[in-house]
Amino acid sequence: MKHTVLLALLAAVISGISIYVNSLFVSGADPLAFVLVRNALVAALLFAGILVFRGLPYFRLPLSDWKKLIVVGIVGGGIPFVLFFTGLRETGGVAGNIINKSLFLWVTMLAYISLKEKPKPAALAALAFLAAGTFAGSGIMDLKPGRGLFMVLAATMIWSVEYILAKRTLKTVPVTLLAFGRMLFGLPVLVVWSAFRGTLTAPVGIMPQFLLPVALSGFLLALFMVSWYGALRRSPAYLVSGLLTVSPAVSVFAAAGFSGKPVTGNFWSIGLLAAGAILITVSALRRPSVHES
Template identity: 30%
Template sequence: MKAVAIPAAGAPRGWLVDLVLLGALWGASFLFMRIGAAEFGALPAAAVRVAIAAVFLLPLLLVRGHGPTLAKHWKATMLVGVVSSGIPFALFCFALLTITSGLAAVVNATVPMFGALVAWAWFKDRPNGSRLLGLVIGFTGVAMLASRSAGGAGLHANADGNAALWAVLACLGACVSYGISASATRRYLGGIPPLATATGSQIGATLFLALPALWLWPAQMPSLQAWLALIALGVASTGIAYILFFRLIENAGPARALTVTFLVPVFAVFYGVVFLGEHVTQWMLICAAVIVCGVALSTGLVNLGRRRSTG
């Protein structure tokens, strides 16, 4: 797949800067979603996010000359956008009405595991023993996190345990959706410039969420803070983040780009503590460590397989 032609960073390891910046932007998305969804509601907040991202990306697409490509593949890109953006963004906004941004980001770290499961089912990419162990460890971490969340850990004030379980399930549903979209992109959008895929997906997600968002639009106009949060979410954490991700794949390769998964929860927890006064419990940190270990094994970043013989 041809990457977006954006000048690479000058230093030999300049991709590290892109990696950290991408983790910071995607980590901030949970902060912005929580602020925006609190006043807009889940579906309107998700719809505004993708609409702003589409408006931001479309001129870039046209400047790059990828308009004809998008016109040719508009059905596939827009349908993938429903699964890659529309559904998961709405589910995360719903979850963040109940649980903290840090907790949602920790669950989001399971995306590569669901991606591996979907690829196994769709493309028969059977994981080896080390990766299977990682899946078991990762989902054990999620179960540990969900069980304690039902007892009140990682919840907003006045939220109960049942709401927490629904919120965690919504996050897991979003992760499944991301996993499906990765395989769908591989199956139907191979060879299409990533900027065309990104733009078409945001347009498709906007159309998918438009009517539900209008139906559920808040009666009272949201505050300037909520609007600014969604503008930052659409431009920085969606539009610019897409471009950074494509450049990261081009300069560092897919395997290194995947390691951003480990940075997103770190930044999300940091933002939640500093800007929202969220509390991080020891149990959340333990569960996060278990999930990260599972992700590292299930994605092949760490392999417990055969060792090289010496001598």
């Protein structure tokens, strides 16, 4: 359990750094074109890594497992990206990110229903701290219903379903192959939507100055998925999704560290997130088995 908790924390750190890197370099690129190129690059990186370190026989899975990979790819790496970025254009980045931060709440509810995960009181208290830290001063009460907002909410809920599908798929499919499948089988959805929008050639038009950021973002995403799925394989879904809520706080410190400027932000929010992360980590390390009951 100790190692899987560390993997989840590593995934949170990588995600936080990725948030900072993406905000710094790719604000001038078409988001969906950026995601399409990046996800294709990640699929290629994972394929090459598996081929070099595991060999071609590693890809020999039963047809039933390949079907699971296709579903995870469509549900995790395709449809929600389309909904999220389309909705983001209509509702704005601030409102969209507030909704997306609710992911761990949906995961916790779905995991309770479908995976029979039952967090103990200490874990529930930690989740309460994380929720308070996530939404403190976020302006959630000022959100106005609209098509864009509902699209972002739909994307968030679909990503929560991915947690459940991935958790079940990881019983028979290796972590790296699941990460590869998520990227590979999500690509057709992104391509079809880009063609529908008439922006299929947009990835080709990504300017040279974005190539390095795309490569860096892709490398970080590959590391994130391997860490995330590695943690999810042996830890409850609510625990992994809960720890990932500290990613925005990590990005705040990453921004301060790389820019040399003082840390800025909602310190109440950061403090609550830190308290929740510590409490849920301690709760997990004291847990005797993979699933609480």
